[in-house]
Amino acid sequence: xxxxxxxxxxxxxxxxxxxxxxxxxxxxxxxxxxxxxxxxxxxxxxxxxxxxxxxxxxxxxxxxxxxxxxxxxxxx
Numbered sequence: 001x002x003x004x005x006x007x008x009x010x011x012x013x014x015x016x017x018x019x020x021x022x023x024x025x026x027x028x029x030x031x032x033x034x035x036x037x038x039x040x041x042x043x044x045x046x047x048x049x050x051x052x053x054x055x056x057x058x059x060x061x062x063x064x065x066x067x068x069x070x071x072x073x074x075x076x
Contacts, residue, residue, distance in 0.1 A: 001071045004029035006036075011059040020064075029066035036064040 006021035006029050023029040030051070037050040043061030045054035052065045 002068050003071055005067045005069060006032050006064060007067060008036075008062075008064050009055075010062040012062075023066075026066070026068060029068075033064040033066050040064075 004023040004026050005019045006023060008015045008018050008020045021029075021032060023032065033052070034050040037046055037052060041050065041052070041063045043058055044052060044063045046063075047053050052063045055061070055063075
């Protein structure tokens with residue numbers, strides 16, 4: 001089983017790839033990131049759908065992206 005993490009990066013507020021929400025589907029995670037990027041995102045490049053595409057070394061940026069991760073994956 002997979003879950004999808006919505007992650008925030010905003011160095012000026014000490015958020016660096018910080019998980020802020022967990023979704024059950026990739027589509028929901030993507031939708032949340034797009035909405036958050038449209039409202040709060042700045043200082044990086046987004047595509048026409050507000051998907052994050054290119055970062056910045058500046059501490060004055062703010063964006064959201066997502067990552068899929070397997071739940072209870074075996075350690076061995």
